[in-house]
Amino acid sequence: MIELTNLHKCFKTKTGTVTAVNGVSFRAEDGAITGLLGPNGAGKTTTMRILYTLMKADQGSVLVDGLDTTRDADAVRRLLGVLPDARSLYKRLTARENITYFGRLHGMDEASIRTNTDRLVEELGMADFIDRRTEGFSQGQRTKTAIARALVHNPKNVILDEPTNGLDVMTTRALRDFLKTLRAEGRCVILSSHIMQEVGALCDHIVVIAKGRVTTQGSPDELLKQTGESTLEDAFVKAIGADEEGST
Amino acid sequence: MRTLITVMIKELTETFRDRKIIINGLLMVPLLVPVLILGMGALAQSRAEIQLESELSLPVLGADYAPNLVAYLSTQNIRIEPPPADVEAMISNQERDVILRIDESYADDWRQSRAATVEILFDSSRQDAQIPVRRVERALEGYSRQAGAVRLIARGVDPALNQAVRVTYRDLATNESRRGMLLAFLPYLLILTAFLGGAYLVMDATAGERERQSLEPLLATPASRVAIMSGKIAAACVFGMLVLLLTLLSFKLSFTFVRSGPFAGMEVTMLAIGKLLIILLPMVLIGTALLTLISASVKSLKEAQSYMGILMMLPVLPTAILLVNPVKNALWMFATPFLAQNQLILMVLRAETISMVQWTTYLGAGFGLGAVLWCIAASLYHSERLAISA
Incomplete structure (x- = not known):
């Protein structure tokens, strides 16, 4: 379980201070998929980076299975499987070598790395390219490898930043099924997306973020009820407040 | 330690799979040496002969x-x-x-x-x-x-x-020391190779990886950042030492083929090679730690590469200063980077003995400076901005 409380994060730029995250709080339960939904630049990636300990929040706290991300950063990282927005592979290594490298960095022994890799290869359908060098991989093959790399240590909590970005329909479907398997295994899954349908089709709990704030959250049904709209897309547009400003 | 070795092996594997890097980074200097030795020797000889005898x-x-x-x-x-x-x-x-x-x-x-x-x-x-x-x-x-x-x-x-005084000359330069003079370019070549031999690898491993956005997932693992960085530095050191070893062996081999000219009869013993490698090891560490430091503080690989021009000048400085203002070997010199390597390499080439005090001063100062640079680089590796590439 992951709990975020009142997160704040500012960046200093040449032109002034930009507030990326401005009081985000939500809870992601085990055995559920939580979706962070928001337009580009809403603060999703920054929120996730704080969550997986790459950044420190100016204010607020994150608890992963009860452990604080600032005090026990190392322990938290062990509990997390992270697919960051930046997910490039080492192109001179094969997919398997990429995965093994991360397994070793997680301190796993070679046998467990092999078993876990084989399981992920099967679940993600990577058998035909697992031993090829990743140079020239398609977007789908790259994403699958990156996901396998992120999950090789069998983490209880899975954080995915825009996992279906740039994938075709078939790969997206396969990936959704995979995420449902993770949920069925009782893991806590958090993913971010700016695509309504995606979040609607997958998530048990949706957190809508805009301009660094949580504008609304709840199950897809609750979201419809709260906004009084009939489709999720309308509910999303209303929730992020784009309607009033007349922008998309 | 395990992380360090894992990272080192991965960086070396990646590097050795790139054929162009192998040719440019690893083999270029060793292949250039015979051309240099044989070519320069022949040129110098024919020139002197023409001028003296024609x-x-x-x-x-x-x-x-x-x-x-x-x-x-x-x-x-x-x-x-x-x-x-x-x-x-x-x-x-x-x-x-x-x-x-x-x-x-x-x-x-x-x-x-x-x-x-x-x-x-x-x-x-x-x-x-x-x-x-x-x-x-x-x-x-x-x-x-x-x-x-x-x-x-x-x-x-x-x-x-x-004729009140008759002056005669007896040259006491040993064979080795005479060649030491001829080989004035050798220290520079070796120091530069040591200093920047692992440059490609180390810049790519930090600035390049950051630019390709693969540093973020790497730093999101529980592996300690210092260990990751040290693994990258270690890989670059191994690569740098390998280039040096090949360069020195190439020297040894080239000299055996020289029949005439100023380099004729010159021999590089395995002992000398060993000594030279020990002398250059701190230089390799200083170079890679410095480059890691630079790579961790800049925004892109290009920016990191723009420092190369200045860095290539550094090894010339002591040689240039000594050229203008020659001084006798003093202990402080063995603690001054670049100058120390220059003096020690010349001593090895002249087959002079290096005293224990000189060795300890040199190695202490060299590894000390390397450790300081390593610490600064490590602190930069902990900065929040490092992982955030986009």
Whole structure:
């Protein structure tokens, strides 16, 4: 379980201070998929980076299975499987070598790395390219490898930043099924997306973020009820407040 | 430690799978060495031979004033040429290295047994002119001594009286030290190779990886950042030492094929190679730690590469300073980066013994500086911005 409380994060730029995250709080339960939904630049990636300990929040706290991300950063990282927005592979290594490298960095022994890799290869359908060098991989093959790399240590909590970005329909479907398997295994899954349908089709709990704030959250049904709209897309547009400003 | 080795192996695997890097980074210098040694040796030798043994063309101004002198010069393998129209232009255009001018008053002075004036015209800034000028000088001295002796004998004086001190020369340079002089370029080459041999790898492993956005997932693992960084530094050190080893072996091999010229008979012993590698190890560490530090503080690989120009100048500095202001070996030198390596490499090449104090001072200072740079780089690795590439 992951709990975020009142997160704040500012960046200093040449032109002034930009507030990326401005009081985000939500809870992601085990055995559920939580979706962070928001337009580009809403603060999703920054929120996730704080969550997986790459950044420190100016204010607020994150608890992963009860452990604080600032005090026990190392322990938290062990509990997390992270697919960051930046997910490039080492192109001179094969997919398997990429995965093994991360397994070793997680301190796993070679046998467990092999078993876990084989399981992920099967679940993600990577058998035909697992031993090829990743140079020239398609977007789908790259994403699958990156996901396998992120999950090789069998983490209880899975954080995915825009996992279906740039994938075709078939790969997206396969990936959704995979995420449902993770949920069925009782893991806590958090993913971010700016695509309504995606979040609607997958998530048990949706957190809508805009301009660094949580504008609304709840199950897809609750979201419809709260906004009084009939489709999720309308509910999303209303929730992020784009309607009033007349922008998309 | 496990992380360090994991990262090191991965970085080396990646590097060795890139054929271009292997050719450019690993084999270029070792392959260049034989060309350098054999080519330079042959060039220097043929040049010296041509200049020393071939007939020297010497334009003479006022040859009519001193027919005997001119006749004497002709016997010294010097071909007398008629004077050019514009003497200075001839020298500055490098048509001739040296021109002789005989003064109008030469004949008068000669007859009165006064010192008769001749003038050697040359350009002292030209390396090439040195040997021809010396040849002309020597010929003139010979003529002067001969004529002077005849004059003294004619007056009933022993010419030896004129010589209160007789100077003879004995060159105590050992074979090794003489070659040490010839190999003045070797320290620079080795220091530069040590300093920047792992540059590609280390810049790519930090700045490149950051630019390709693969650093973020890496730093999201529980592996400690210091261990990851140290693994990258270690990989670059291994690569750097490998380049050095190949370069030195290439030197050893090249020298065995040299039959003539200044490098003939030169030998690089395995002991010398071992010593040189130990001398250069701190340099490799300093170079890779410095480059890691730079790579971690810049925004892109390009920006990191822009430092290369300055870095390549650093190893030249001590050599340049010593050239202008030669000083005796003192202990402080062995604690000064670049200068220390320069001195120690020269000592090894001259087959001089390096004392225990010098070794400890050097290794202490070298590894000390490396450790300081490593610490600064490690602190940069902990910065929040490092992982955030986009």
